[in-house]
Amino acid sequence: MSTVFIALQTNEDTRPIVEAIVQDNPSAVVNEQPAMVKIDANDKLVVRRETIEELIGRPYDLQELQINLITMSGNLDQTDDEMVLYWNA
């Protein structure tokens, strides 16, 4: 088992995103650091557009994530609907 993670700036834009990630990833652990929030998960972490849209009540383009992204680890696969980070191990 390997850890994948994503780190986002802490702000109003990312609050619902973090919430969405936690909803969609049962293994997600949220780690709040100065001005940033890092989310670890086992082997795979999914960011789903629909979940975010339900939380914010407007259409969301996953590429908007770029604005608040700090760092991440794992292989990346992005489509219109989801962004997946994963290790193949």
Added chain:
Amino acid sequence: MQIDLRTVSIKPLRHTFDNIARRIGADKPASRYQEGTLDMQQTANFHYRPTWDPDHLIYDTARTAIKMADWYAFKDPRQFYYGAYTLARAKQQDTAEANFDFVENRGLAATLPDEVRDTVLQMLIPLRHVAWGSNMNNAGICAYGYGTAFTQPCIYQSMDQLGIAQYITRVGLLLGDVDVLDSAKKAWMEDDAWQGLRRYVEDCMVIKDPVELFVAQNVALDGLLYPLVYETIIDDVLSSKGGTPVAMLTQFMTDWYTEVKKWIDATMKTAAAESDENKAILGKWVVAWRDRAAAALLPVGRIALGERTDELTAEVVQQFNARMAKAGVPV
């Protein structure tokens, strides 16, 4: 009413970095363009020679025949540093987006006369490959040129041309489908009308001198292509035949070229004003590449202009010559 906003007032020790103060002649507040541009490129005590070009230093003035006492004599009149650049493009992008939406939501593409639509598909869409070539050529100028004042705008130009290639692609997808792009590419690769231009673009890709490449790509080719295609053909000729929606879809290119022309002219002017030697070399390059570019554009122009091609192309060349003369380059 006077508002007295109090903050702690402390006296700064200096107003800008020393290198900026040396260049602007005094320790005074400098612009973000200046602080983000001047002396950004390293100049001394390089550790190793490039394994890919052992005859030169990492950054080397000897890669070009043009000689400058100071490569920071160049100044981008737009004063683009990254922030100013992206903000300007984001604004244009917004307009372009609104234009695409307008044309799309009102179904204006379907209202285009067949003749106009065919001209656009045949003449405009293959130009996405020309823009792609420019993306690559400007990357080369940026990589192998000397001094941030000269090289910085070239990465912007490179990415702008990628953006233009993508806008043209969207025009194709709006007027047709992916097969429209395929047939345009086939024309680019095989049709006689395009081979002069394709040869020109490929020949540019092997130019080693970054300033000559700047002349061949940004001065000569773009200097004829943009006025001919976007100003003459699309904005004038096609618009008068009911092709105004096309002009909306290419507004980005028209506005963009009006803007970049200022930078290109300023660059030529500075290089030419430096010395008679520079002037002579630039003049030689401009004439040679202009003549090739004009010849290569004739069959492309003919797709839209028919028998008026020679006359309108000659006009564009004449305007180009006037531009160069104004920049102090003998043509």
Added chain:
Amino acid sequence: MDMQVAKKKLGLKERYAVMTRGLDWTPSYQKMEDIYPYIAYEGIKIHDWDKWEDPFRLTMDAYWKYQAEKERKLYAIIDAFAQNNGHLNVTDARYLNTVKLFISGISPLEYVAHRGFAHAGRQFPGPGPRVACLMQSLDEIRHAQTQVHAISNYNKYYNGMHDFHHAHDRVWFLSVPKSFFDDAITAGPFEFMVSIGFSFEYVLTNLLFVPFVSGAAYNGDMGTMTFGFSAQSDEARHMTLGLEVIKFILQQDPANVPIVQRWIDKWTWRGYRVLTLVAMMMDYMLPKRTMSWKEAWEVYFEENGGALFKDLARYGIKMPDCAAQIALEKDHLSHQAWSTFYNYAAAANFHTWMPDEDEMAWLSSKYPESYDKYYRPRMEYWREEAAKGNRFYNKTLPMLCQTCQIPMIFTEPGDPTKLCYREVDYKGDKYHFCSDHCKKIFEDEPEKYVQAWLPVHQIYQGNCFPEGTDPTVEGFDPLAAVLKYYNLEFGRDNLDFEVSEDRKNFAEWRGQATKNV
């Protein structure tokens, strides 16, 4: 998504494909090898550039839109920071020295990255990696500029940063980061991608930026925090590019595997040696610490890098051998480095100091195996001497490692009481190394590393004095002449923090800001 397509709704991947690879063609008027002349000599075999998987798929219009939004936010904060004298909100004036280290050591590298990625982005025959490289080239000039713009305000009030471009090309310790990037950009385009795109961006960047940036946040430096986090958002794109490049090269041909492994080994070590500066920054220079260097190494390299190399194992790539030595050094690196800079405080563009009692207690708790035993006694001695007015400044010049260019200060792996020292005879000259790994890097490419511009050698050869200096005149002061060449002002830019103008001014200005005078 901005790219709206009327007829057939293309998915993100197809849409991006027509917007990038669809633009490319196979040339027929010029030969491929003339258009892409630098792609063969490294021995990497690529059979099918179309197998390249694009990570983030940003078209230019989306790029402009999102990047402009980031820039708007960033400059609003930079402006607010300047208007509010934000610099007076940092924990204490010692913190400013991390900013000096950053602007003179790191920001110029961002610029080299910009040019390097323009070069790689021009040279790769595959449209996918080419576009990704050029976008990164554009991002890197952003990073260089936003750092200069954010730090410009600090430069107005504090010393040591005023001529950072000039310093970067000349000051002795800055040859460590400079030679690192010079090494990368002078390598072939594939090695450049492995060195910067993968080893630096993917494996090590978290160790550079997250500590610096979290450190800034923790120490009240809003300006640095903001440009740092804003730059990091691009970094996420760069990291995925680095990882895709490695996977792509490895998948293309089994013969690529040993070449790539050698590069990963080399660049992990080279990058780690540069991070020595970060290690001491984290453990000594941040008044309020976020985590120790050792903890950061464990989280970001051992844990995260471990997962990465486990993932790459199926291509035949293994964890670099140097990781074992780095693990042995993690209890010592920052202490040895800070001791060295404490020694050479007369010749650097930032101030140094000895940790106070609380800070020593923190170091003991973070380094229970090493700090009290090896480093505390030495530091207490220096502190006592300084209190008696004998602040120690080392006036001799250190021997440098030919590869990493760090003074030969590191100890034998496993024996912190013995200096590590290696040498190689090459064409009649003797070359010195700090470690087996630096020695091996030299031995693999001696013709490259003999060219190194070693600051100490250059000083001894008389190349680091202002023009017209006569070193034979009576009373010649070599340090004064070298500082002139560096354009550093003795007594303002250098020496101990305790006696610095920065300390005095900061205290006075902060007093004005918080008290009624």
